[in-house]
Amino acid sequence: MRLFILILVLSFLTQLFLPWWTIAPLCFGLAAGLGGSGGRAFGAGFMGIGLGWLLTAGWLNLRSAGLLSHRVAQLLPLGGNSWVLVLVTAVLGGLVGGVAALAGCWARQAVSPKLRAVS
Secondary structure: OHHHHHHHHHHHHHHHHOOHHHHHHHHHHHHHHHOOOHHHHHHHHHHHHHHHHHHHHHHHHHHOOOHHHHHHHHHOOOOOOHHHHHHHHHHHHHHHHHHHHHHHHHHHHHHOHHHOOOO
């Protein structure tokens, strides 16, 4: 739970000033330092980034009345549905965060296997 909240808050603050891909090193580093098992690290990364991106994309979609997201959804095979684009955005961001957190957990376990967190 602590890893999830840290990823959610720090990724939101980081993305205010830095590019989107900074979520990967952030999740990697946090999971390497705090992550428990691989499954918990993946879940925290997926949910932290996914929820953050879902809320941000949903808010931006509502604020713009869905004009830009509708046009982007027309370019993709989403039938022009802007809310499906918001959901796809959240899932893709969640996958990036989850895989980065899983890699961080595995890297910690590879370097010092005795430091595996007790779950």
